[in-house]
Amino acid sequence: MKTVKILICDDHTMVSQALAGFLEQQNFIKSVYICTTAAETIKKYETEFYDIAILDVNMEEMSGIVLAGILSTKYENIKIIMLSMRSDLLTVKESIKAGANGYLLKNADLSEVKNAISRVIDGKSYFSKQISQALLDDQLNLNSDKEEVFITPREREILLLIVKEYHTKQISETLNISENTVETHRKNIMKKTNTKTSVGLVRYAIERSLF
Amino acid sequence: MKTVKILICDDHTMVSQALAGFLEQQNFIKSVYICTTAAETIKKYETEFYDIAILDVNMEEMSGIVLAGILSTKYENIKIIMLSMRSDLLTVKESIKAGANGYLLKNADLSEVKNAISRVIDGKSYFSKQISQALLDDQLNLNSDKEEVFITPREREILLLIVKEYHTKQISETLNISENTVETHRKNIMKKTNTKTSVGLVRYAIERSLF
DNA sequence: AAAAATCTACCTGAAAACCGTTACAAAAAT
DNA sequence: ATTTTTGTAACGGTTTTCAGGTAGATTTTT
DSSP: OOOEEEEEEOSOHHHHHHHHHHHHTSTTEEEEEEESSHHHHHHHHHHOOOSEEEEESOOSSSOHHHHHHHHHHHOTTOEEEEEESOOOHHHHHHHHHTTOSEEEETTSOTHHHHHHHHHHHTTOOEEOHHHHHHHHHHHTTOSTTOOOOOOOHHHHHHHHHHHTTOOHHHHHHHHTOOHHHHHHHHHHHHHHHTOSSHHHHHHHHHHTTOO | OOOEEEEEEOSOHHHHHHHHHHHHTSTTEEEEEEESSHHHHHHHHHHOOOSEEEEESOOSSSOHHHHHHHHHHHOTTOEEEEEESOOOHHHHHHHHHTTOSEEEETTSOTHHHHHHHHHHHTTOOEEOHHHHHHHHHHHHSOOTTOOOOOOOHHHHHHHHHHHTTOOHHHHHHHHTOOHHHHHHHHHHHHHHHTOOSHHHHHHHHHHTTOO
16 A cells, blocks of 8 residues: 655765655555755646655755645645654744644654654654653743843844854953943853853854854 | 674664664675664673674764774774765864774765775775865875874863863863863963864864764 | 973963942933 | 933952973883
């Protein structure tokens, strides 16, 4: 009963090829097609329909979430499973809004892909354990008072100069403000980002690709 | 002629499992063992030797490059292939310094893994096309002033703790050495890496995927 | 066995970062 | 129009880092 047709879109060819190899061994899967870009995926769907699209969230040219939005509005019967390295809730929520039926973490077990496919084919949804737990906590408002941290524009300027190895004095000269002001900003940023040293600030900035 | 034993270390279980599935189909590969952390890998090697270690560069708890350094100094006959999403030269060079015999990009074709394994088993090296080209360009470039910097094992330990926001005192306690010694190491690292602040050290480490 | 590299440790002094707090003007949001 | 946020600035004091040495013990390499 090889009935299901699957398309995988991930710019990490190596990963999608290996994944395809695994899926092709499953007896309920008819075929697996591999794309490396969103554009390629969109084009492919215009000539051929695939029951399930497995989309990587983090792709170079276009986010998998945007792609999911495009596909889900265009093809009613499509089922979409997102694939991601990170488990931040915001991304998950956006994926759901974009029409995703499932969300898998790359650090989950390979068998989850199989399970997810079975589930979404049956019209259900599938989320990696970590994700479903987080979604639940969020709905029950157990989501610890994690107020969103917003760095102000000026603070960001100063943060970027700190990351550039500028000292307080150099920053004050660059921005034509007092050294005291720079220190105040630094302290405020540290409070907001919950860091205690400049090293922490650098990590914060880099992890969020603020520079 | 199933002779080669392979170990894969990647915190993306899904990827390593799929990759393992592919490799197990190859007739020259005897077995494939999967690890999800650097610690697990180090422990496994203490009880069993694997001819080839395929290591992901960007892992949560410890950089694959640091792991490569540990393994290559401990096991003379080991061959190491790095796996990475990014192709920046600094990271590649750092991998080579750490003892890697190959460097594969995740957006390369799956067959490259097979080729890379054959090559490193024969005592040769293998780099994805994009990488080898960049390395070549770099070598032809008149980058005479850029002598390669070699951080010692101890210095690397200290560097990683600095990046973890540890203060001198905490580092000295962690490693059971004097604060003075830690400062000496820090100064030496700064001289070698041509940086003037801890922030610079963090950038140095991050740019080379050392953490 | 000798030479080189690495790891260890100490010293002094200067510079920079960190901590807690207050305060006011300008700009934005309600 | 008024409350809130943002940007500015200051004070005093503590801790940590940075700079430039010297130097002996232990590994590793040659």
